[in-house]
Amino acid sequence: MMKPVRLLILGTGGMAQHHAKGFSVIPGVSIVAGVDTRPEQLATFCKTFEIPNSFATLDEAILWGQFDAVTNVTPDAAHYPTTMPLLAAGKHVLCEKPLATKAADAEDMAAAAQRAGVVNMVNLSYRNVPALQQAARMVRAGEIGTVRHFEASYLQSWLTQPAWGDWRTESQWLWRLSSAHGSKGVLGDVGIHILDFATFIAAQEAREVSCRLATFEKAPGGRIGDYILDANDAATMQLLLDNGTLGTVAATRFASGHLNDLRLRIYGDKGGLEVSFEKQESRLRACLAPDLQTAEWRDIECPPVVPIYQRFIDAIQGKGPAEPDFARGASLQRLLDRAEASALQGGLSLAV
Template sequence: MTTDVTDTGVGTIRSSFLGGGFMARVHTRAARAAGASLEVLASSSAMSAQQAASALGVERVADDVTELLTDAGDVVHICTPNATHADLSRQVIAAGRHVICEKPLATTLTDARELVDAARHRGVVAAVPFVYRYHPMVREARARVAAGEIGALVTIDCGYLQDWMLSPEDDDWRAISADGGPSRAFADIGSHLCDLLEFVSGERIVRLTARTRRVYDERGGHAVANEDAVAILAELASGAIGTLLISQMAAGRKNALTLELHGTRQSIRFDQERPEELWIGQREGSRQLLRDPQAAHPGVARFSRVPAGHAQGYQDAFNSFVADVYEAIRGGHADGLPTFADGLRAVALTEAVLRAADEQCWVDTTPGAA
């Protein structure tokens, strides 16, 4: 491992940003909440970079990644279209900077593996924002599963449903394979669902079969090659089986990420649109468990940024994720921090899902198989 990475000590983290869209807004808010100095931003053009920097409170603009890296500070946040992630991450790592890269980490398994190896060799902190891990009630669910409270896992029922691509007039760069990659619905939101499933259950998906559907072959006057929806049948390491439904065409569903685990003693359910609670199912009756840091499992309370009764949401989860990345940059340890290795896992699952759907077969998804 090399040792020429910027030494931040315990001072202010200096952050830079590639991209100026919605995710850059989320990232800059989180960086500011973590006490960072927002140094430089580069975007698709000089005009868009200047507009974004002004709106987001970033001090300076750069023409491109090369110029940004001459004075990027400690960490670079990559918030650009999917197809650019691998090359930009490669350049940031080569410059010895820590990196937070939006998912998917890469659009090919080969690139994702290379990035994991490069980050390890260079000795940089490299993270992917699977931020739903940072809802306090997700951590509570994980702790309860790990403590054996639900018993042995039997089945799973989970999904991630949105409706922003419901009509044929709905369009986005993600629908263009050259920008978004070969998968859209799964790579964009299904990856979050699978990460959450494996994180909370403490188990890997070991094999799966899948079906994909593309409803409209054309959007916005251009051909669409990636999918609108995915249905997956999966088996976990313990033998537990279950279904995962992912769709960007579910009318009325805005961000319905749900995870339900059924054990031999209890069931447990998390709904991202109701993040302050868990549903606990028992044969003799069910109940809603509300977020309360004073009653939480050990280690969970730190994810509660405000007292019980004061709602937390997506930006709070993102803020906690970025704070953990910055703590890792300072040399600390952050339990459950999603790294490039987790990004690689998501890319491997994406390729497995596309292969299973294309060949209509079961695919082994154990590490190294996909």
């Protein structure tokens, strides 16, 4: 019988609701505590999910110590300063993406996790897409041969249609447009997802990146109240992968008609794949031998994927790998940092 896992939830904002729901249905997992500096929100969260203990600070929780693992659902800038003491205390950690806001901190986190010998994972949520996982298996099995080219995109439209709310008046959206409020724009927010989507399926790391960023006029004077709207709204990148594969990556919040859609087309010398996640549904199509001559594309069946919450617990209990781990999170953060540096230099191609 597997040892039960006592879980602490760090941060009780909107995303923490998904974590609490996901972990609460896993046999053998007890959510034993919540941590948040906002007392009213913390109390409501713990009452909603019947969590018996609550702490105003992480230090108090660590001093208490009656937990085995943590899911870190704090804002991006808090990931590094909150995760490091947890690793020092020997706790397993699932951290929301991005792992940190700069590569140096992400690399510190990965090194500390390795030293601590604990399970460490980063929540790259699109790893839960069945078409992504099946495409990755097919590439690794050599079904499309040697990868040579790809094109990937992450398309959102919430700056042109208020499907999720009105960004002009709602702070939960408005902060994402202001660097002073912690936003790194579309590159920092969703760039990590589409870069992981593309390079994970391709089974290659990026060795060079060229990036251009654009920020568009969205309000008179470029601001709304205290929010200066200077974060990037669109990003385009060219990537050179380890084996010489060349590909393009785009991310935008101005893709009218696309609420939250990811696409990848990837081609090898023996075939091609088209991966999509649109309207919360994934699809995989392939053109393989003997269909290359007629360019016929066929739908590929994709088995369901175990959610990351279960995979985190499985890893703790020794029943599965800890993937994606902090090392992967740090690798992606290095790529994001270099993309941002490239944009500041007019799109100059930089080594990663």
